[in-house]
Amino acid sequence: MTKKWTADDVGDQSGRVAIVTGANSGLGYDTAAVLADKGAHVVLAVRNLDKGKEAVDRIKAASPNAVVTLQELDLSSLDSVGKAAEELRAAHPRIDLLINNAGVMYVPTRETTKDGFEMQFGTNHLGHFALTGLLLDRLTSVDGSRVVTVSSVGHRILARIHFDDPHLERKYNRVEAYGQSKLANLMFTYELQRRLKARGLPTEALAAHPGFSDTELMRYLPDFIPDFMWKIATQPADKGALPTLRAATDPTAHGGQYYGPDGIGEVKGNPKVVASSAQSRDEELQRRLWSLSEELTGVTFGV
Template structure:
């Protein structure tokens, strides 16, 4: 491995099946494109099939031999998640990689998923919690399988798990709500890894964050941050995808690790193992969040 890890360091992925949520654009697209180019069979799991087909065509243009399939997936609907999971379990008995990438950020006013959850918590955390649980059996049968969930430096910004009002029905704050969802992503990863390890499973759970990357998510940044400013600071999406790709493919990566950029403030740079907040490692809160997530989604893990 080179000192500054890049996509060139990814080993051959032939024979592996990778599901990437939200892979029609941004970080998810670049993650899917690189994995497909390295030989993996990539499932492009997206809400909008037209955009998904466009993404598949773009990847095929760059990598004509890429193995790709498309799966409609709406993380704002538990019914749709169950339907998608049924299809994925049937079509892909072997799942090597599940990359929980899709997400929403800083939704200006409170919106709810189809099941009534606050949009950021419901999509970023509960949707992926449900999907992972429903697909886990197909991962558990595969040596070296991994679940990689995308968090954010936002997990540190006035973030906490508000068990008294998880859905922000009393007083919505988009920054706090986003922080809660990204903190939940990390807590889910750490608790999942602990449970997998206790079971002696061949599957491991890791997390990653892209730093400050130029993607569609940035469209909801607070208005006092000028477009020109964040574009100067941000790195391109293909660079922001590298922490995810390293967590997913580096043979030296271990369960429970968290990858992010190595630059100042983890804003940009090459991917490395980074630390998360002390709060994210609170096992009591992790266990409580897990229990609540199972209750809210109706998905119980075989762990």
């Protein structure tokens, strides 16, 4: 039987710089904690600095030699993204790992970011698109660097890119909005990987999803689903972080791969390479989304 991949398989990360968005709790926290324990200098890029400080303290309590720092980042504000990128560039001449983990899920009523974007599309996709573009030269200067973006099984559920109404102003459905944002995460990953490869750059783009994981994202689940049912269906956040960690650190992983749990329906389990929807692999749609994202954010990648 093939050995199951676990956090114990994460190799020595000494000398590497890893930026993890949304790292104060849930999947991001567990991802950051493992990377820090393995020797990486981990930057927790978070909106709430108080919660971020608590996360830093928890990581250092478990791993006294960990090197962990904080960066304020609100992905729902392009001004905040730009400021964070400027500060990160000043602090880190090289970046080995950028883990686009932060997100919001199933926001009950339509909300917008500070720039007027639909909240889930704006935070989950556009904020990370802009951050990646602004930091890309710090990544492409490093052999073996990776961009890992966290998607979801939700990319298959009522999901399409609403090119004619990306902010769902005409009709808002929270499941469609989430599906659009997670589909966009995958399309962005595949298009970025293709562009990096075409330029012969050393950075690779990969994606991951956590299955059903017990995190704060579950707070907006429909009321008719009892809490105990989700507790049974979900796996702990530290297990849900494994696909991200494998995409970020496994020497055998390569650009364009998508990692998720190996259990039935990819709900639970240990990480393996999984498939994504045919729609997510449509290169024409990927290019259209890329152009739209550049237009909306004002960020271009140079690749």
